[in-house]
Amino acid sequence: MTMSWKTWLARAAVAGGMALAAGAATAQETIKVGILHSLSGTMAISETTLKDAMLMLIEEQNRKGGLLGKKLEAVVVDPASNWPLFAEKARELIAKDKVTAVFGCWTSVSRKSVLPVFKELNSVLFYPVQYEGEESERNVFYTGAAPNQQAIPAVDYLMKEEKVERWVLEGTDYVYPRTTNKILEAYLKSKGVKAEDISINYTPFGQSDWQSRVSSIKSFGSAGKKTAVVSTVNGDANVPFYKELANQGVKATDIPVVAFSVGEEELAGIDTKPLVGHLAAWNYFMSIDTPANKDFIAKWHAFTKNPKRVTNDPMEAHYIGFNMWVKAVEKAGTTDPDKVIDALPGTKQANLTGGTSEMLPNHHITKPVFIGEIKDNGQFDVVWKTEGLIPGEAWSKQLDGSKDLEADWVKLKCGNYNTKTGKCGGA
Amino acid sequence: MRRWLALLLALCCAALAVPAAAQSPADAAYGRLASDSYGDIEAGIAALATTGDPRAGAVLRALADGRLLYRADDRALAIRDGAALADARTGAALASADGFKPVRVNNRVRRAIDAATGTLNLVAPDPATRRAAAEAVFKARDAAALPALDAAIARETDAGLRRTLQEARAAALLARPGTPEIDRLGAVDALRERGDGDAMALLRGLAADPAQSVRDAAARAIAGIETRLAIVANVQNAWYGISLGSVLLLAAIGLAITFGVMGIINMAHGEMVMLGAYTTFLVQEGFRRSAPDLFDWSLPIAIPLAFLAAGAVGVLIERLVIRHLYGRPLETLLATWGISLILQQAVRSVFGPTNREVGAPSYMSGAFDLFGLSITWGRLWIVVFAMAVFVGLNLILKATSFGLKTRAVTQNRRMAAAMGIRTPWVDAMTFGLGSGIAGIAGVALSQIDNVSPNLGQGYIIDSFLVVVFGGVGNLWGTLVAALSLGVANKFLEPYAGAVLGKILLLVFIILFIQKRPRGLFALKGRAVES
Amino acid sequence: MTGSRLVDGKGAVFLAVLAAAAVLVPVLNLTMPEGSPLHVPTYLVSLLGKYLAYALLAVSLDLVWGYCGILSLGHGAFFALGGYAMGMYLMRQIGPRGVYGNPVLPDFMVFLNYKELPWYWHGFDIFPFAAVMVLVLPGLLSFVFGWLAFRSRVTGVYLSIITQAMTFALMLAFFRNDMGLGGNNGLTDFKDVLGFSVQAQGTRVALFVLTALALALGYLVARAMTVSAFGKVLVAIRDAESRTRFLGYRTEHFKVVAFTVSAAMAGVAGALYVPQVGIINPSEFAPANSIEAVIWVAVGGRGTLVGAALGAVLVNYAKTMLTGVLPDAWLFALGALFVLVTLFLPRGIVGTLIERLGSRRAKARLPGPAPDALAPELAEEGRGS
Known part of the structure; x- marks a missing residue:
């Protein structure tokens, strides 16, 4: 018994020592890139793919000769779907591993958790997921969609093509659905939809019993007007939601469901035959x-050695973000965060769908x-699809608090410039 | 008479069209289908349905299945059937697929297809097809379908089907401008008898009807339907509650053995459920690869395999870890928590972190109608299955010699050993049984939830609450607790919302435990007094 | 009776290590140049501060579990409540520096269209009020909860499961955006505390020293309670509650007091934790967090106080290290650690050390549970009732 715990302690000490040694040995020869995606816990289901995608992109860049004559080195950590741990790991990546940029986060709360760290230690974060907007920070580049690049075009499509007059805004109770639904509600009302034709409902994370909700959607939909569901239901809860929709026979031809968080x-994880025709809006x-x-899909299959692995929207966002970062570093000739941050706006990168995305002064990008x-x-x-590319708006024009705000890191050097008072808010 | 007129009209049209464009209406309709504009395709479908072209049905079916191809340069249309390709207009085989692209389908087009095939299928030989067609026409509310409906009603022999057709006709009549008042009243009657949400939707549309009598009749019909729907909604809630309760029961019943009977605070219970779900996935993968026709058998085969897989892992855990911890119940919590972390990560490493697809066999898909109550087959089977597992487990514990030994060992280990029972063997088997039952639950839960490494985490807290609320060590308590929590949850949900409802229930359980510190059905006797 | 001294041998070692850390870490951080091998980087200071906050939580849990037999699977709730009280203070300190520039309302309220501050947010802009709330909120909840549960004689696993239900219910409640506490995002983007920027090096060091002091104080309070006559009754309750009751003690009163003090201590830990990690959100209420805290105590050694603190630091250090070194497999290592500790170190690290190093006399005065007391249920059954 004495032996077992002593050996164990010895082993732990050795492992820790090795980690420190490994960190010290390779610090000079490479450019380090941090990957901050959960590999365990509830978000692993979505984020692990992004870690793999980043590893693939870095490997490919190294095959092309690296960056500034140096090889890129990925530093992977696991923040384990734990929000304070995100901040701790971000700090570790920047302060201890000395990474030059970090690609990571999925949920808004994880981004909010690491934000102060990036500001304090002045580093660069690329955030690849569609989110609720209402933010523009100097150290963060948002390569996912803002609400105007996903939600509003989707609603326009439903109104025009499906002649929808009655709306169920169904979401998981957190900030992204809350904000998106707030924007959509204001937008729908501005288009003449009456309050009684909008039903907003929130369910908790991981909701697995959708019987009552689906049945009340059905009854809301039987009021004689064409009805659609706009779903901001989050990750885990979607599979049971769609399974219930299929089982209760809610067909896309009757009540279409358009989702913003459901991708390939x-x-x-679902048999999609009963779901044919339900919609999703993505870039x-x-x-x-x-x-x-x-080409991208072929490389992905080769990299994962799995011809069935799918690609999705946040992966493309990382593809665009990573290549923009490479270009900006080349343009600046250094990985110094201040220079890279200044070089990024205006950087153009061909996206995977045939257009060319551009990093805007508000640190969001243009997207189809x-x-x-x-x-x-x-x-x-x-x-x-939209004609051309839509520029991402950091601040929604539909919300009272934010319609006077403007983000411009090139001319104004401010993420929340109030056009009415002419002042830059915040600290 | 009407049919003659239609024929005459068609002949006239044909006579006019032939010299002008040398194109029949059917040809024109086919031409519109060969397009990438949804508007054209939609118009083409509507046109095709009215031409009476003998190939229209086959073409529309192919379109619905995504097997209809077109070539943009010469507007040729082809139907793909496996590897073979046939000209859609003539049925002649085509040699090359060069330049053909699938005709694209969206919801608008799908609706048009439904309405068109509905009209075409109203006189199909198979009653089920006719019923589906009548429902499709009802939903389409298309005045153009009236002649076809009249003809179908005249031919229909099945009384139930005729009623559905009458309802579809009522919907079409109300959609047609200029229907006489008396017909509109008749339509309202037909809809009132239908009495569901769709009928109410149509009746609501009559609020602006010019005739007072129709408005009044519609209002009365709506009131009647609403009362009926309110009653149905309550019964429906009860059913949802029972179904949720069965899910809770399934999730908790294995724990009722390992925690309730054996006293092990088994935090790895959820992972046993997850292992069962992944076993189902593996079995289905096997069927998909080697025998896709027998897919419906995948669940019956997965059940014993999941039991064995999870049971074996359970026995292993008991032998390696838990047997060292008997008499230290709180420490089993720590060890099994560690085991649950290991199992989660093991599954994540082997199967990946993403959801795995577990399909529903045909007998678990869809729903049926029972007096206006919509009951999904999947849920019904889960309720039946949960009850069967419960009864089976009770029989094992109460009616077999193994069950007797289990109860003896858990009640008084030393005495049981003195009577010659191999207590270590009984411990291992009992833990294996509880784990195996959890595995079986995983088979059922794979039908309604994510099959991911986190599956078990979502059920562990609820499972403990159910067992504790029901009374540790009492299977009947677990049953009653699961069902009552399920039903209470579903009756609270419409008023309080899903989150608040759940919070209220948790608070209720906390307070209830104050009143009855040993759960609903407390075991009596000296063993439990401490 | 050296065993009843306020500071015994291991306590002295513990306090000495703590004092050394509280002096050395700031000195090495502030005076040593960045490249020096002796330099303690600022991120490490915050990390250590976080570990110490966890250690205080573990000590508070050990007070009720190790000495009174109350296995709380909901101590994370008290920790998080203290954290929220602190978070609300820090939120109010942001003032007009939020992104919308609203002088009163925090950002999340602005974009959720709150017109005015909800009533329960009032007062949190005053530090003394917030500081009192850090103690009162968890204390009140634990008092009410404990009073109900202990009076009704809810014990053993039943109590554990309902504490778990409590923290689960609170988690669901705090996740609701309608609670007006930031929903899933929680409270974040803090600017300063008592006028000092939370991101400044000096503030971080000060917070670390404060946390070390709080831990030392928490330890002494817990120690004072357990070596007093009051503590003897607690241990008696742990080992044989019915017997203690028959001797005429109102066991529920003792339990409520211990539980409330412990919860308030957990609240302080949470309040110190929040400014150092920069966020408080409902996942702190997650039942898994509370279970983890129990594991720290078990790893370090239940019923030793020092062990609880050590366990918290060790397990969290292992977690920090493994999530960086073995991002794909760290759960295997952590899971194995828990299993192995339960199997081979049933008394935890400190408990085992004392057992091995100490003489027979030391063993006899070990305040930890006697072997059969680890299973009060069985022990009691053995004695017959």
Whole structure:
């Protein structure tokens, strides 16, 4: 017994020592890139894919000769879906591992948790997921969609193509659905939709019993007006939600459901035959037929050694973000965060769907918006897309608090400039 | 008479069209289908349905299945059937698929197809097809379908089907401008008898009807339907509650053995459920690869396998870890928590962190109608299955010699050993039984929830609450607790919302335990007094 | 009776280590140049501060579990409540520096269209009020909860499970955006505490020293309680509650007092934790967090106080290290650690050390549970009732 715990302690000490030694040995020869995605816990389901995508992108860049004549080195940590741990790991990446940029986070709360760290230690974060907007920070580059790049075009499509007059805004109770629904409610009302034709409902995280909700959606939908569901239901809860929709026979031809958080990855866990025709709005779909996308998918399959792995929207966001970062570093000739932050706005990068995305002064990017219908093979069929690319808006024009705010890190050097008072808010 | 007129009209049209464009209406309709504009395709479908072209049905079916292809340059249309390709207009085989792309379908097009095939299928030989067609026409509310409906009603022999057709006709009549008042009243009657949400939706549309009598009749019908729906809603809630309760029961019943009977605070219980779900996934994967036709058998086969897999892991855990901890119940919590972390990560490493697809066999898909109550087959089977597991487990514990030994060992280990019972063997088997039952629960839960490494975490707290609320060591308590929590949850949900409802229930359980510190059905006797 | 001294041998070692850390870490952080091998980087200061806050939580849990047999699976709730009280103070300190520039309302209220501050937010802009709330909120909850539960003689696993239900219910409640406490995002983006920027090096060091002091104080309070006559009754309750009751003690009163003091201590830990990690959100209420805290105590050694603190630091150090070194497999290592400790170190690290190092006399005065007392249920059954 004495032996066992002593050996154990000895081993732990050795492991810790090795970690420190490994950190010291390679510090000079490479450019380090931090990857801050949960590999365990509730968010692992979504974020692990992004870690793999980043490793692939870095490997590819190294094959092309690295960056500034040095090899890139990925530093992977596991913040374990634990929000304070995100901040701790971010600090570790920047202060201890000396990474030059970090690609990471999925949930808004994880981003909010690491924000102060990035500001304090002055580093760069690329955030690849669609989010609620209402933020523009000097150290963060938002490569996912802002609400105006996803939610509003989707609602426009439903009004025009499906002649929807009655709306169920169904979401998980957290900040992204709350804000998105607030924006959508204001937008719908501005289009003449009456208050009684909008039903907003929130369910908790991981909701697994959807019987009552689906049945009340059905009864809300039987009021004689064409009804649609706008779903901001989060990750885990979607599979049971869609299974219940299928079982209760809510067909896309009767009550279409348009989702903002359901992509190829989420559908991989469901039999989609009963869901054909339900919609999703994204800036990328795996099914989009362009040479760049085909190439990307082929590389992904080769990298993961799994010909069935799907690609999704946040992966493309990382693809765009990573390549923009590479270009900005090359342009600045250094990985110094201040220079890279200044070099990034205006950087252009061809996206995977045939357009060219540009980093805007508000640290969001231009993106095309696609509406896809679920097909029986778990993929999406693009039924509509925007003309050209939509610039991401950090501050929603539909919300009272934010419509006077403007973000511009090039001219104004401010993320929340109040156009009415002419002052830059915050500290 | 009407049919003659239609024929005459068609002939006239044809006569006019032929010299002008040398194109029949069917040809024109086919031409519109060969497009990538949804508007054109939609119009083409509507046109095709009215031409009476003999190939229209086959073409529309192919379109719905995504098997209809078109070539943009010459507007050729083809139907793909496996590897074979046939010209859609003539049915002649085509040699090459060069330049053909699938005709794209969206919800608008799908609705048009439903309405068109509905009209076409109203006189199909198979009653189920006819019923589906009548429902599709009802939903389409298309005045153009009236002649077809009249013809179908005249031919229909099945009384129930005729009623559905009458309802569809009522919907179409109300949609047609200029329907006489008396017909509108008749339509309201037909809809009132239908009495569901769809009927009410149509009736609500009559609030602006010009005739007072129709408005009044519609209002009365709506009131009647509302009363009926309110009653149905309550029964429906009770059913949802029972179904949620069965899920809770399934999740908790294995724990009722390992925690309730053996006293092990088994935090790895959820992971046993997860292992069962992953076993189901593996079995289904096997069927998908080697025998897709027998897919419906995947669940019956997965049940014993999940029992064995989870049971074996359970026995292993008991032998390696838990047997050292008997008499230290609180420490089993720590060890099993560690085991649960290891199992989660093991599954994540082997199967990946993402959800795995577990399909529903045909007998678990869809729903049926019972007096206006919509009951999904999947949920019904889960309720039946949960009850079967409960009865089976009770029989094992009460009616077998193994069950007797289990109860003897858990009640008084030393005495049982003195009577010659191999207590270590009984311990291992009992823990294996509890784990195996959890595995079986995983088979059922894979049908309604994510199959991911986190599956078990979502049920562990609820499971402990159910067992504690029901009374530790009492299977009947677990049953009553699961069902009553399920039903209470579903009756609270419409008023308080899902989150607040759950909070209220948790608070209730906390307060209830103050009143009855040993749960609903407390075991009596010296062993439990401490 | 050296065993009843306020500071015994291991306590002295513990306090000495703590004092050394409280002096050395700031000195090495502030005076040593960055490249020096003796330099303690600022991120490490905050990290250590976090460990010490966890250690205080573990000490508070050990007070009720190790000495009174109350296995609380909901201590994370008290920790989080203290954290929220502190977080609300820090939120109010942001003032007009939020992104919307609203002088009163925190950012999340602005974009959720709150017109005015909810009533329960009033007063939190005053530090003394917030500081009192850090003690009162968890204390009140634990008092009410404990009073109900102990009076009704809810014991053993039943009590554990309902404490778990309590923290689970609170988690669901705090996740609701309608609670007006930031929902899932919680409270974050703090600017300063008592006028000092929370991100400044000096503030971080000060917070670390404060946490070390709080831990020392918490230890002494817990120690004072357990070596007093009051503590003897607690141990008696742990080992044989019915017997103690028959001797005429109102056991529920003793339990309520211990539980309330422990909860307030956990609240202080939470309040110190929040400014150092920069966020408080409802996942702190997650039942898994409370279970983890129990594990720290078990790893370090139940019923030793020092062990609880040591366990918290060790397990969290292991977690920090493993999530960096073995991001794909650290759960295997952590899981194995828990299993192995329960199997091979049933008394935890400190408990085992004392057992091995100490003489027979030391063993006899070990305040930890006697072997059969680890299973009060069985022990009591053995004695017959």
